Amino acid sequence: MSDKEPGPELELALLSGRLWGELAGEPGIAAAVEYDLKGGLVVASSAEGLVALEGLADGQRAVGVEAVAVGAGQLHDIEPKLAKGLAGGVLYPQDAQVMPTLAAAHVVRLARAAGASLRTGCAVTEVLRTGAGAVRGVRTSEGEIHAPAVVNAAGTWGGELAALAGTSLPVLPRRGFVLVTEPLPPRTVRHKVYAADYVADVASDSAALQTSPVVEGTAAGPVLIGASRERVGFDRSFSLPVARALAAGATRLFPFLEGVRAMRGYLGFRPYMPDHLPAIGPDARVPGLFHACGHEGAGIGLATGTGHLIAQVLTGKTSDPDLDLDLDLSPFRPDRFPEEGL
Amino acid sequence: MAEGPHLAVVGAGPAGLAAALAAAARGVRVTLVDSAAEAGGQFYRQPAAALGARRPQALHHQWRTWERLRDGLTAHVARGRITHLSDHHVWFVEGQSDGFTVHALRGPEQEQSVAVRADAVLLATGGYEKVLPFPGWTLPGVVTAGGAQAMLKGGLVLPGRTAVVAGTGPLLMPVAVGLAAAGAGVAALVESAGARDFAGHARTLAAHPAKLAEGARYAAELARHRVRIKAHHTVVAAHGSNRVEAVTVAALDGDGRVWPGTERRIACDTLAVGHGMLPHTDLAEALGCRLDGPGVAVDDEQRTDVPGVWAAGETTGIGGAVLSLAEGRIAGLSIAARLNSRTPEAGSYEAAVKARTGLREFFAVLDTVYAPPAHWTEQVADDTVVCRCEEVPASAIREAAGELGAGDVRTVKLLTRAGMGWCQGRMCGPAVAGLAGCEFQPSRRPFARPVPLGVLAGTDFDRHHTDSTDSTDSTEEGSS
Numbered sequence: 044m045s046d047k048e049p050g051p052e053l054e055l056a057l058l059s060g061r062l063w064g065e066l067a068g069e070p071g072i073a074a075a076v077e078y079d080l081k082g083g084l085v086v087a088s089s090a091e092g093l094v095a096l097e098g099l100a101d102g103q104r105a106v107g108v109e110a111v112a113v114g115a116g117q118l119h120d121i122e123p124k125l126a127k128g129l130a131g132g133v134l135y136p137q138d139a140q141v142m143p144t145l146a147a148a149h150v151v152r153l154a155r156a157a158g159a160s161l162r163t164g165c166a167v168t169e170v171l172r173t174g175a176g177a178v179r180g181v182r183t184s185e186g187e188i189h190a191p192a193v194v195n196a197a198g199t200w201g202g203e204l205a206a207l208a209g210t211s212l213p214v215l216p217r218r219g220f221v222l223v224t225e226p227l228p229p230r231t232v233r234h235k236v237y238a239a240d241y242v243a244d245v246a247s248d249s250a251a252l253q254t255s256p257v258v259e260g261t262a263a264g265p266v267l268i269g270a271s272r273e274r275v276g277f278d279r280s281f282s283l284p285v286a287r288a289l290a291a292g293a294t295r296l297f298p299f300l301e302g303v304r305a306m307r308g309y310l311g312f313r314p315y316m317p318d319h320l321p322a323i324g325p326d327a328r329v330p331g332l333f334h335a336c337g338h339e340g341a342g343i344g345l346a347t348g349t350g351h352l353i354a355q356v357l358t359g360k361t362s363d364p365d366l367d368l369d370l371d372l373s374p375f376r377p378d379r380f381p382e383e384g385l
Numbered sequence: 386m387a388e389g390p391h392l393a394v395v396g397a398g399p400a401g402l403a404a405a406l407a408a409a410a411r412g413v414r415v416t417l418v419d420s421a422a423e424a425g426g427q428f429y430r431q432p433a434a435a436l437g438a439r440r441p442q443a444l445h446h447q448w449r450t451w452e453r454l455r456d457g458l459t460a461h462v463a464r465g466r467i468t469h470l471s472d473h474h475v476w477f478v479e480g481q482s483d484g485f486t487v488h489a490l491r492g493p494e495q496e497q498s499v500a501v502r503a504d505a506v507l508l509a510t511g512g513y514e515k516v517l518p519f520p521g522w523t524l525p526g527v528v529t530a531g532g533a534q535a536m537l538k539g540g541l542v543l544p545g546r547t548a549v550v551a552g553t554g555p556l557l558m559p560v561a562v563g564l565a566a567a568g569a570g571v572a573a574l575v576e577s578a579g580a581r582d583f584a585g586h587a588r589t590l591a592a593h594p595a596k597l598a599e600g601a602r603y604a605a606e607l608a609r610h611r612v613r614i615k616a617h618h619t620v621v622a623a624h625g626s627n628r629v630e631a632v633t634v635a636a637l638d639g640d641g642r643v644w645p646g647t648e649r650r651i652a653c654d655t656l657a658v659g660h661g662m663l664p665h666t667d668l669a670e671a672l673g674c675r676l677d678g679p680g681v682a683v684d685d686e687q688r689t690d691v692p693g694v695w696a697a698g699e700t701t702g703i704g705g706a707v708l709s710l711a712e713g714r715i716a717g718l719s720i721a722a723r724l725n726s727r728t729p730e731a732g733s734y735e736a737a738v739k740a741r742t743g744l745r746e747f748f749a750v751l752d753t754v755y756a757p758p759a760h761w762t763e764q765v766a767d768d769t770v771v772c773r774c775e776e777v778p779a780s781a782i783r784e785a786a787g788e789l790g791a792g793d794v795r796t797v798k799l800l801t802r803a804g805m806g807w808c809q810g811r812m813c814g815p816a817v818a819g820l821a822g823c824e825f826q827p828s829r830r831p832f833a834r835p836v837p838l839g840v841l842a843g844t845d846f847d848r849h850h851t852d853s854t855d856s857t858d859s860t861e862e863g864s865s
Contacts, residue, residue, distance in 0.1 A: 144799035148789040163792045225807070225835060263775075263802055268838075281671050281831040283479050283488075290841035301839030302496075307809060308831045 045083035045110075045135035045235075046242050047341075049102045051374035052320055056341070057107055058370055059348030060137055066150075066347060067139075076146040077262040083138030084113070084122055084234040085241070086129050086296070093130040096239045100133045109136050122233055124299050138235055140259065143343045150346075170208035170332070178208065178331030192357055194333045199314040201322070201336030205377075210328045213380050214337050216312035218278065220271045220285045222293070222305045226264025235259040236296060241270065248317070250274035252285065256292030258300075265306065268293040270340070277312060313339045323349055323375035324356055333357070334377040389414055390724035393487045393503035395475050395668060398426020399454070399706045400698025400713035401509030406457045407717025409466040413724060416468045416501050417458075418475055418489050424458055425451065426511060427531065428706040430538040447706065473499065476836045478506055478668045478694075485693065490836065498840045505693045505724055506672075507716055508681065509709075510665040510833075512699035516552070517660050517757055518816050520766045521623030521632075523773060530560045530659030537563045548655040549632050551575035551620045554755045555705075558603040560657055565610035572651050574607065575634050577641075577758045579617030586750045593747045619758050620658065621648060629656050641759030660757045662703040663815070667833040669696060678702070679827060685738075686719035686729060687712055695720055703752070708744040711737040762819050771820065772813040774806020779820055786821035794828070797821045804828060807835070 044060060047053040067078040087093035100110040111134040118125055118132055151161055162185065169182035170193060180189035195212075197204040205212035241255040250273065257269040271285045286308055294301045314337045316322065322334040333356065335349050348370070355368050392408050394401045397419035405415045417424070429451045461467040473489035476498070487501040514531040521527070528536075530552060547570045550561040561574045583590065590597060607614060621633045621643060636647035664680040674689040675682045680702035683689055687697045697716040698709035714737045722729040765771070767780035785791045785800040794817060797803065803817045804810025809830050810817070818825035 144796065148785075148791070148800055151790060152788065161790055163790065222838070222841075223805075224838070263805075265805075280673050283477060286831070287841050287843060290838040291843065294838055294842045301842065302837055304835035304837050305832060305841060306807070306835050307805075 044103070044108050044137050045085055045133070046237075047103075048099065048242070049106050051371075052341070052345075053103065053106060053108070054370055055321075055323075055345055055348045055375075057137075058351070059345045060139060062347035062351055063139055063141065063344075067141075072149060075149050077142040078139060078146075079141075079262065080136070080139045081259075082234050083135040084132055084236045085135070085239055086118065086125065086132035086236065087239045088129055090130050092239045093132075096131075096133055099242065110134070111136065122236060124231065124297050125236070126296055126298050134234070139344075140235065140261075141343065142262065146343065146346075167204065167207065170204070172209070172329070176209075176329065178329060192331050192333060194335055194353060194357075196335045198336055198338075198342065199312045201314060201334065205326075205332075205334070208326075208329050208332050210326060210332070210378075211380075212322055212334060212337070212377060213317055214322075215274060215315045215317075216277055217315035217339065218271070218273050218275050218310060218312055219269065219340065220282065220289060220308055220310045222268040222286060222289050222308045224266045224268070224300070225304045225306050227260065227266055227303065229264070230260070232258055232260040232266055232297065237270075238292070238296065247272070252288075254285065254288040254292055256289070256296050258293050258296055266300070266303070268300075268305075272313075272340075274315065279310065281308065281310070314342070315339050317380065320375055321345065321349065322377035323352060324372040324377065326377045328378050390504045391416070391502070392505050392507060392720055392724070393418060393478075393485065393501050394507045394509060395419075395478070395487060396426065396509035396511055396698070396700075397421065397424040397469070397471075398509060398511050398698060398709065399428055400511075400700075400709035400716070401426070401507065402454045402458060403710045403713030404507050404509060404695075404697055404717035404720070405467055406454065406461065407714050408721045409461045411718070411721035413721050414466065414468075415461070416470060416487075416503065418470045418473045418487055418501060420472065420474045420492065422472055424455070424469065424471070427535065428709075429454070430535055450710070470499070470501070474834050475510075475668060476832050476834045478508075478672055480672055480691065480693075490834065490840070495834070496837055496840070498836070505695065505720055507713075507720065508669050508674075508689075508694065508696040508700050509698045509713060509716075510668060510700045511709075512662040512664050512703050513811055515660045515663050515815050516658060516812065517761055517819070518769055518771050518779070518813075519620055519622055519761075519764050520769050521625070521629065522658070523770050524623050524625050524629045525627065526625065526629035526654055527623055527656045527658060530554075530556050530657045531662075533655070533657035534560050534563060537567055546570060546655075547572055547653045548657055549573050549575060549620070549634075549651055549653045550657045551632070551634070552659040552661075553577045553757055554659060554661045555600075555751055556659055556662070558600065558607065560659075561612055562603050562606045562610075564657070565607070565612060569655070571607075571610060571612045572653050573613045573615050573634065575615045575618045575620055576755075577617065577619045577637060578755050579637070581617075582754045582756075586754060589746060589750045593743065596747060619643065619761070619764070620656070621764055623656055624650075629654060632656055637758050641761075643758075643760075643764060660815075661752075661755060662699065663827070664700045664702060665833075666700060666827055667830045669694070669700065670827070670829055671831050671833070676827070679825075686723075687716035688719065688723075702745070702748070704744055704748040708741060708748065711740040711744065715741065765816075765820060771816050772801075772803035772806065772810075774808050774812075775802040775804075777801050777803040777813075782817055782820045786823070791821065792823065794818050794821065794823050794826060797823065798828070 067073040087096045113132045115131045166184045167181045171180040178193045195204045199216050202212045202214040237257040252273040254271045316337040321337040326332040335353050338345050391414045394405045394417045405417050409415045472492040475489045477488045479486045484504050485506045491497050514529045548564050561571050565571045617637050621635050623629045624631045631652045636644040638644045669681040674691050681696040687695050695716045697712035715734050718734050719729050765779045769779045781801045785797045791797045815825050
């Protein structure tokens with residue numbers, strides 16, 4: 044919630060946050076996926092930064108986000124180990140955390156219990172279409188699967204799947220590194236804490252390296268340190284300069300981290316879209332093709348809302364033509380980009 | 386400071402030493418970076434001087450080779466051709482447009498980092514022990530075979546009074562002999578390979594009479610100490626409340642399963658166990674070097690596929706000290722030639738190349754002969770802890786691979802935290818892969834050891850943050 048400016052993505056985030064809360068309410072799920080409604084804390088280091096942050100918070104409040112101003116004097120009451128001398132911050136109590144792999148595994152488990160089947164190690168090699176151009180299934184490395192609807196949820200590789208279906212989607216990889224520390228006692232870092240300039244980095248179109256500190260604890264103890272953004276294709280080599288920049292940013296926010304060891308680091312490729320909005324919904328160019336990808340770094344958070352809306356669209360097709368969706372999908376239209384815009 | 390190209394050698398075991406001496410003798414300035422207090426590596430591990438050991442060579446063979454390496458190092462250090470940074474723990478090797486920077490934490494606190502600039506790097510980081518789990522393997526008194534050997538060589542400490550040595554691999558016999566010679570009762574040597582496993586390889590083995598003689602010497606020593614050798618057997622479980630008091634061993638059937646009814650209990654207070662070795666490849670992988678199986682891929686000159694990076698010894702594949710010496714010498718000669726824009730002279734290391742060819746062939750055979758029992762996972766109980774750092778039991782790994790549908794080691798790790806702890810899966814990696822039914826792949830570890838964020842950030846660990854975020858670790862060139 045906290046890192047999104049008012050607009051369609053924030054509305055999707057509000058819907059998704061509510062759905063994550065409902066999912067976490069199912070027996071056993073909250074603990075299994077390490078769901079934690081821990082809240083996000085955005086801090087500003089300067090008076091000007093704080094003014095900009097409060098302006099953003101005002102806009103977010105207007106659309107239903109809870110945002111609580113925190114004065115410089117109270118910052119250490121809610122986040123004791125923060126650096127001294129910060130100008131102030133805003134607390135977002137609706138920000139939640141899950142462990143992504145566990146969340147995915149348990150959602151898959153629930154889906155299988157409801158009758159879905161999962162095939163892993165099975166690559167789609169072709170999207171099958173009728174003479175009229177409508178989707179009729181996929182060909183995979185293990186045979187054909189026939190269906191009148193295909194959902195492209197291929198994340199950073201969503202553009203490749205769109206190409207297999209004879210259309211286009213401008214998904215580009217935006218590389219990010221995360222450092223993982225040795226385990227620390229519970230609640231050493233209580234919220235997801237980040238500097239106000241993170242919001243500007245997320246919204247940036249630049250291909251060059253940007254880093255702004257994001258620090259959050261995990262249920263298992265290690266603290267995660269992000270976030271870097273750079274568009275360098277699918278380059279998997281580890282970059283020491285990026286790791287250094289992340290460590291510098293994190294120790295500026297939390298000086299005690301200087302004596303804490305980084306155990307490991309990992310990198311990933313966010314699915315970047317030119318206008319920072321995901322592609323969600325039917326593709327008017329290819330009947331039967333639906334997209335659910337391009338969420339950049341927010342894919343886990345926005346997964347519940349995205350899945351919910353796709354399900355509404357898909358079931359509406361057969362049972363309720365006067366469908367009333369929970370969210371207007373037009374800003375997420377997959378065919379909103381010019382064909383040459385790649 | 387001397388002129389000329391500068392080589393950084395990571396690891397002062399047989400491969401690193403041989404390379405450093407060969408390169409230094411040909412005009413290359415060498416900085417030898419190693420985590421131990423003394424050069425020698427695991428093979429030539431030295432007792433601390435303070436212990437005043439009178440005959441450390443009693444625990445070593447090839448003592449004269451070691452004396453030659455040690456004296457060569459001393460001479461080159463005295464002449465300023467080699468700088469030996471002992472007790473330096475390399476956490477990252479950074480490739481740059483104009484060379485390399487080796488980053489090392491100064492031990493034992495490992496809170497400050499030094500940077501060594503070099504034109505070329507030789508990775509001679511050796512190997513580490515593979516140990517597979519069984520019920521009771523986390524009890525105090527259960528040590529790795531290599532750990533027992535290190536205690537013998539380094540501290541001259543007898544790990545216990547009655548030991549069982551178990552697992553598989555060529556390391557078990559010298560460990561059992563070492564323990565017996567040091568005065569421990571060795572109740573049994575339990576080896577899962579059997580005579581039949583060797584039968585198909587008689588010709589390759591016969592081509593290495595020196596190696597066979599070495600094995601025969603160990604066997605004679607074991608007989609002299611009345612150590613029972615139980616071939617084609619395995620440890621089923623270790624027992625004890627506060628520490629190991631006994632182990633159950635059993636025979637294996639033709640398929641590598643425990644043969645029901647053959648279980649025997651053997652009383653002991655120490656169990657030294659090992660299932661072979663794996664190459665250390667973290668630094669190579671972070672540099673982008675290609676691997677070939679578990680080891681770093683190298684060409685005939687021991688060059689990796691990253692220009693300026695060589696690798697020698699067990700980081701390229703497990704093969705013992707003599708092979709490491711040969712590979713190190715070849716690498717050192719290649720580096721000396723290449724850094725001066727020359728091709729190494731074909732004749733200059735003919736003998737080393739011949740030794741390398743034969744020994745690689747020999748150890749490839751050993752690698753197939755010495756294998757853990759094919760069905761070792763059947764002996765692992767659901768409540769057996771597999772990842773000790775994160776305390777992950779076998780049941781969690783089985784659940785991840787079963788109900789949660791994980792199909793590869795990385796997903797199992799993310800679902801269970803197995804391999805995410807302090808040792809970063811070095812101990813449990815092969816066990817997790819085996820239990821999950823996945824292929825073992827060395828996991829990528831960008832940092833070869835944990836590094837303080839203050840070091841990464843470029844601020845001093847114990848001082849408060851300053852505005853400088855530049856790299857500020859102090860620079861130690863290979864000067865004298």
